[in-house]
Amino acid sequence: GENVEQHPSTLSVQEGDSAVIKCTYSDSASNYFPWYKQELGKGPQLIIDIRSNVGEKKDQRIAVTLNKTAKHFSLHITETQPEDSAVYFCAASSPSWGAQKLVFGQGTRLTINP
């Protein structure tokens, strides 16, 4: 089936600390896992993605890890800054769902406290 669960729904961290958001997916055939950041009043923006043939991907302060056996993937943000405050969505795509369809998690509201 098509299901992506995301936790936590809200996360508050001190500036400079790390933040981790986790997602689990149901379809073992899923092969693409993007993360989106949505700032207030804007549409979601792709920040990083990973494919199933890779276990980890980094881009400066953000990284994504994938555990295919456990069917979960995580977003890691290090050295958090106030501008990291936003709502973050994970998503998954499976060939069995058709036409590059994405199924999204419920979202995590991240707040960085100065």
Add this chain to the structure above:
Amino acid sequence: DVKVTQSSRYLVKRTGEKVFLECVQDMDHENMFWYRQDPGLGLRLIYFSYDVKMKEKGDIPEGYSVSREKKERFSLILESASTNQTSMYLCASSPGTGRHEQYFGPGTRLTVT
């Protein structure tokens, strides 16, 4: 940069009205999508299209229809708006041919009274 534009940022309509939401992308993308976003529910797919005049139902198509007459334009239609369709509507496009990343517009906040 990919640009996805939506015709309105805010819209207020009455129950029973026919509502059109327009979306345009300027990067010759094959696929286009309509989502609604509600607190605690994430983004839920209403309809998508992988080619001109082609459409596929998403997870919550009831009460909606779509039109894709030109590659760059994808319209969402609420035939008879109801209060439970009050929501944020997001349009997205993706290149197709094995590329999954989706690019979103800024959204239309629709209120049905």
